[in-house]
Amino acid sequence: MSATGQEATPLLALRGVRVRRGSQVVLEVPALDVWPREVLGIVGPNGAGKSTLLQVMALLLAPEAGEVRFRGAVVDARHNPVPVRRRLAVVFQEPLLFDTTVFENVASGLRLRGVAREALRTRVMAWLARLGIAQLAERPARTLSLGEARRTSLARALVLEPELLLLDEPFSALDYPTRQALLSELPGLLAAARTTTVLVTHDPLEARALATRAVALQAGRIVATGPVDTVLAAAGLGPLAGAVSLPAPAERC
Amino acid sequence: MDVLVAAVVQAVRLLLSGDAEVWQVTLLSLRVSLAATAISLLAGVPLGAWLALARFPGRRLLLAAVHTGMGMPPVVAGLVLTVLLWRTGPLGSLGLLYTPTAIVLAQVVLALPIVTGLSAAAIQQLNPLLRLQILALGATRTQYLWLLAREARLPLLAAAMAGFGAVISEVGAAMMVGGNIQGQTRVLTTAIVLETSKGNFDLALALGLLLLALVYAVNLGLTWVQQRGRPL
Numbered sequence: 411m412s413a414t415g416q417e418a419t420p421l422l423a424l425r426g427v428r429v430r431r432g433s434q435v436v437l438e439v440p441a442l443d444v445w446p447r448e449v450l451g452i453v454g455p456n457g458a459g460k461s462t463l464l465q466v467m468a469l470l471l472a473p474e475a476g477e478v479r480f481r482g483a484v485v486d487a488r489h490n491p492v493p494v495r496r497r498l499a500v501v502f503q504e505p506l507l508f509d510t511t512v513f514e515n516v517a518s519g520l521r522l523r524g525v526a527r528e529a530l531r532t533r534v535m536a537w538l539a540r541l542g543i544a545q546l547a548e549r550p551a552r553t554l555s556l557g558e559a560r561r562t563s564l565a566r567a568l569v570l571e572p573e574l575l576l577l578d579e580p581f582s583a584l585d586y587p588t589r590q591a592l593l594s595e596l597p598g599l600l601a602a603a604r605t606t607t608v609l610v611t612h613d614p615l616e617a618r619a620l621a622t623r624a625v626a627l628q629a630g631r632i633v634a635t636g637p638v639d640t641v642l643a644a645a646g647l648g649p650l651a652g653a654v655s656l657p658a659p660a661e662r663c
Numbered sequence: 664m665d666v667l668v669a670a671v672v673q674a675v676r677l678l679l680s681g682d683a684e685v686w687q688v689t690l691l692s693l694r695v696s697l698a699a700t701a702i703s704l705l706a707g708v709p710l711g712a713w714l715a716l717a718r719f720p721g722r723r724l725l726l727a728a729v730h731t732g733m734g735m736p737p738v739v740a741g742l743v744l745t746v747l748l749w750r751t752g753p754l755g756s757l758g759l760l761y762t763p764t765a766i767v768l769a770q771v772v773l774a775l776p777i778v779t780g781l782s783a784a785a786i787q788q789l790n791p792l793l794r795l796q797i798l799a800l801g802a803t804r805t806q807y808l809w810l811l812a813r814e815a816r817l818p819l820l821a822a823a824m825a826g827f828g829a830v831i832s833e834v835g836a837a838m839m840v841g842g843n844i845q846g847q848t849r850v851l852t853t854a855i856v857l858e859t860s861k862g863n864f865d866l867a868l869a870l871g872l873l874l875l876a877l878v879y880a881v882n883l884g885l886t887w888v889q890q891r892g893r894p895l
Binding site for chain 2: 465468470492495496498499500502504506508509518519522523550566570
């Protein structure tokens, strides 16, 4: 059964996934589904294994055991995962921009896919405009502020119009106004991209503002799954969540 | 001081007079060293990237061997290559000793570890998460390596400059495997040694200035490529 009750097959499914670093098991996920059009929040303290889980989902890390299924088909991160990777997009904690212009950064994924020049330009400029950074198109990425760099890295992912967008703490280290602005803009951007999203965060405010469902991770294991507030409470993150000033996702739709 | 002034005058005069031998020696120096640098880049950058990215037992030992090669004395490289190319040596049948090709080979032996070691360092200094980001963008293996090289282009061009600088300036190996034969294997450095030994200091200094001008011109081009798009 899906989160929305409308889809029979999850977009992404993890089964019996285990990741070990040295002798220590850092991730143990018996089952986890990501359903189409949902924003799944993965919450937990630092070191809980959230980023490791995201890397497994992004086919960047092959688990020692278990399998990852994309639209029902098993995908092995070790053997030609590129076709499936091209249906995903990842935004990491750091902007990780290339040493070139903002335009070229946003265009980079499309260039790897061989998108024709005119179509590429149209798509890049559209997403630069949506992120409010069209005026920065020709600026070298190394001269951007952190907020501008984050917007560029979001545009670089969203321009791909991925079936699944994986966000790893995309608001960390941002100043308050920039973070609030991005938090309020992101639901609209995700709706425009019509993408399913996994948001990794240790911040209950972000989870409540963006997620439609949540999973709590502690010491590499899922300890709660379900509605965001319930999961936050189960993970001991509930009280902080009450401070959020943004409307819940359902109210914005 | 007078000697230096005379050398500059002599260098300008030599170039303007179109002295056939000077031009021939200069062009051979350039041809041989650019060929050796190009071969070293073609082999050394992928080799350096492999040493930086691959994980296998003995990687550190191999890297240490490359770093040792970066300090290889040219005369040792020249000696080993002379033994190999000697008429009765294992590669003697190729008939390469005392040819420009032999000089290129010797210079590759000197430049390859420099380019490989600096390329490995250039790739390793990139943020490891950037590698993940490139893969996450959907890069194939070739695209991945190309994007990494593009991100490391500044230190990679520095590797090219270091490799070229090492070979254009070396004299021991070129002398040993080239033989400093007039009109055939004489390059600027071996010509300078010869003219100095004959007491022709002004000519030797003039050739030295020519060599410096040549190195400057090539490095100016590489620096221009390296610093393109950066503030003055």
